[in-house]
Amino acid sequence: MTKAQAKQLLPLLQKLQSAASITAADATKTLSQIEDKILTDKQVTALDDLDLKRQEERRAARQKAGGNGQGSGFRIPGLPGGAFGGQNRQGQNGQNAQGQQAGRGGPGSGPFNPFKQGRQADALKSYIALLQKK
Structure with missing residues (x-):
């Protein structure tokens, strides 16, 4: 990532x-901005390849553990581990990225931002600090 890209990102x-809530539409819009206007085609391809590899590893681990192996990781480019708790862009099993999945409440459970607490918040905070050093 170049200094100019870091400044844009x-x-x-x-x-x-800082958002109180992030909808699936917000996430898709942000991802599109990053992929279309900031990253090069080569960078997007490399990140997609890494994401596919990670998905395959997760699927294999779930199958080994007796799970169904579904789901992919919606990701912010360059941010390890994906985001939205394993949600893909369209949502997992028809659920949206506002947290309507197991362990995150059901419809009407209120605003949800996966970057406010937990592993995703820590990863984003670390990534922002890294970009600020560029």
Whole structure:
């Protein structure tokens, strides 16, 4: 990632970090901005390849553990581990990225931002700090 790319990416990630709630539409819009306007085609392809590899590893681990192996990781480019608790862009099993999945409440459970607490918040905070050093 170049210094210019980091400068463009920082405000988008900081907005995600501070938002009270992130909808699937917000996430898709932000991802499109990052992939279409900030990253090069080569960078997007490399990240997609890494994401596919990670998905295959997760699927294999779930199958080994007796799970169904579904789901992919919606990700913020360059941010390890994906985001939205394993949600893909369209949602997992028809659920949206506002947290309507097991362990995150049902419909009407209120605003949800996966970058407010937990592993995703820590990863985003670390990534923002790294970009600020560029």
